[in-house]
Amino acid sequence: MARLGFGRGQLKDPRLPPGQYDTGSSFPVLTAEVSPRLTAQDWSFRVDGLVDTARTWDWEAAHRLQADTWNGDIHCVTSWSKLGTSFGGVSLDTFLAEAGVKPEATHVVAWSHSGYTTNLPLAEVTGGRAWVVWEHEGKPLPHEHGGPARLLVPNLYFWKSAKWIGGIRLLDHDEPGFWEQRGYHELGDPWLEQRYTGD
Amino acid sequence: MTDGLPPLPSLPGLDLPPLPTLGPVSRQVPPSGARRRWLPAEVTAIRDETATARTFRLRIRGEAPDRHVPGQHYDVRLTAPDGSTAQRSYSIASAPDRADEVELTVELIPDGEVSPFLHEEIGVGDRVELRGPFGGWFVWRGDTPALLLGGGSGVVPLMAMRRFWHDSGERVPLRLLVSVRRPEDLYYRGEYGSETTVIHTRQAPPGDPRPAGRLSADDLRPLLTGGQIAYVCGSAGFSEHASQLLVSLGMPAADVRIERFGPG
Ligand SMILES: Cc1cc2nc3c(=O)[nH]c(=O)nc-3n(C[C@H](O)[C@H](O)[C@H](O)COP(=O)(O)OP(=O)(O)OC[C@H]3O[C@@H](n4cnc5c(N)ncnc54)[C@H](O)[C@@H]3O)c2cc1C
Numbered sequence: 001m002a003r004l005g006f007g008r009g010q011l012k013d014p015r016l017p018p019g020q021y022d023t024g025s026s027f028p029v030l031t032a033e034v035s036p037r038l039t040a041q042d043w044s045f046r047v048d049g050l051v052d053t054a055r056t057w058d059w060e061a062a063h064r065l066q067a068d069t070w071n072g073d074i075h076c077v078t079s080w081s082k083l084g085t086s087f088g089g090v091s092l093d094t095f096l097a098e099a100g101v102k103p104e105a106t107h108v109v110a111w112s113h114s115g116y117t118t119n120l121p122l123a124e125v126t127g128g129r130a131w132v133v134w135e136h137e138g139k140p141l142p143h144e145h146g147g148p149a150r151l152l153v154p155n156l157y158f159w160k161s162a163k164w165i166g167g168i169r170l171l172d173h174d175e176p177g178f179w180e181q182r183g184y185h186e187l188g189d190p191w192l193e194q195r196y197t198g199d
Numbered sequence: 200m201t202d203g204l205p206p207l208p209s210l211p212g213l214d215l216p217p218l219p220t221l222g223p224v225s226r227q228v229p230p231s232g233a234r235r236r237w238l239p240a241e242v243t244a245i246r247d248e249t250a251t252a253r254t255f256r257l258r259i260r261g262e263a264p265d266r267h268v269p270g271q272h273y274d275v276r277l278t279a280p281d282g283s284t285a286q287r288s289y290s291i292a293s294a295p296d297r298a299d300e301v302e303l304t305v306e307l308i309p310d311g312e313v314s315p316f317l318h319e320e321i322g323v324g325d326r327v328e329l330r331g332p333f334g335g336w337f338v339w340r341g342d343t344p345a346l347l348l349g350g351g352s353g354v355v356p357l358m359a360m361r362r363f364w365h366d367s368g369e370r371v372p373l374r375l376l377v378s379v380r381r382p383e384d385l386y387y388r389g390e391y392g393s394e395t396t397v398i399h400t401r402q403a404p405p406g407d408p409r410p411a412g413r414l415s416a417d418d419l420r421p422l423l424t425g426g427q428i429a430y431v432c433g434s435a436g437f438s439e440h441a442s443q444l445l446v447s448l449g450m451p452a453a454d455v456r457i458e459r460f461g462p463g
Contacts, residue, residue, distance in 0.1 A: 029435035115219040182335030
């Protein structure tokens with residue numbers, strides 16, 4: 001066997017973590033569950049658990065918060081990355097500031113209106129590292145990508161960026177979520193190739 | 200294996216509403232525990248399924264991996280002479296009859312990086328590396344009635360389930376629906392029994408009473424027997440369409456599992 005270098009003879013883009021390839025202009029859809037038929041009117045975002053005041057924002061209240069856009073690269077554990085893409089929404093820091101984070105909080109569980117959950121260390125979603133987004137490339141976030149709104153945590157594999165986001169619960173311990181209970185890594189750092197449990 | 204309820208994120212002393220959940224889980228830590236390693240595997244047989252799909256039988260060398268559960272996948276890693284590597288995931292097509300031999304069916308993506316290499320360069324006796332088996336959601340242990348819906352290469356993990364079901368005595372009801380464009384696109388031809396319905400979306404075979412066309416509620420209604428877990432695998436369009444049809448026919452969304460090939 002064996003001709004060929006993989007990577008099509010191109011210089012590998014330094015923005016690509018190990019084991020990833022550039023999917024170009026496409027944006028693959030990966031979903032484990034039936035997509036909920038969720039409209040902007042039905043959508044809400046709740047922050048509770050170890051906060052000073054549990055709070056819920058509906059679509060309009062969330063849109064009254066300081067808007068933010070993010071530009072960068074996203075990485076899926078199934079090996080595709082999408083480089084130089086943009087999302088618009090509100091920083092998670094803004095929501096957390098309004099709820100008031102208690103000092104004992106160390107982790108969050110993000111959950112979707114569909115019932116999906118994923119766990120994250122608090123430090124991975126604060127300090128300008130996570131957003132609730134409703135725009136992609138300047139247009140409303142398509143339903144199949146989690147519209148009306150999803151979480152965006154671009155430093156981690158994209159299963160952490162829960163589609164159809166419904167809220168986050170702040171905890172003083174780590175609680176594995178949907179995929180983390182099913183063989184995938186607890187953290188999911190693409191640069192460390194943390195794909196599966198034990199990686 | 201017993202499926203327990205997932206631990207809900209809770210805090211003693213705080214009165215919080217329950218979070219929504221997708222239902223029972225079993226924590227899928229590999230039985231062998233530790234980090235999965237890359238294992239060398241030798242190609243022992245190659246079979247054409249269609250003009251663009253090929254099945255590779257692989258014998259895993261060295262330490263035996265865990266026996267897979269139907270629906271799981273392996274990661275395949277290829278290394279070029281210059282040391283560069285590429286890895287992709289492939290669902291296991293074979294029944295879990297042995298731990299050290301598996302079959303993967305790979306569809307040729309003409310402008311792809313890995314699938315053309317597997318199709319055009321790999322022969323019997325060659326080696327690749329495998330890591331797995333992985334996957335703890337799109338799995339069927341043979342203990343619940345199952346409704347399997349596959350489009351295109353999405354039939355691969357469903358075939359592992361169908362083969363397992365058959366080999367273990369067809370103890371629970373199982374229905375399989377395979378959606379293909381044209382008759383010549385059907386994988387695993389000759390292996391289906393009365394549990395399987397094949398529908399054609401572009402071109403039906405001569406004499407088929409069902410005209411070619413997209414999967415419809417009428418195709419699915421006769422397959423719903425109640426109490427089934429549905430497994431849907433295929434393109435994004437197929438999976439979305441098929442799963443919405445199931446829900447519109449009254450199947451609880453929590454009983455529908457979709458494989459669009461792993462988490463995002
Ligand atoms: C859990 C899981 C199970 C799977 N099971 C199966 C299975 O049973 N059978 C099966 O056939 N497949 C399966 N897949 C899909 C498989 O992993 C591969 O995605 C598929 O074989 C295509 O890989 P490839 O390297 O040939 O193509 P890729 O190189 O990944 O290309 C795919 C597309 O992306 C574009 N592209 C990729 N890289 C570049 C680049 N550098 N520049 C420009 N365009 C690019 C190409 O245009 C191409 O059309 C599975 C995937 C997962 C995650």
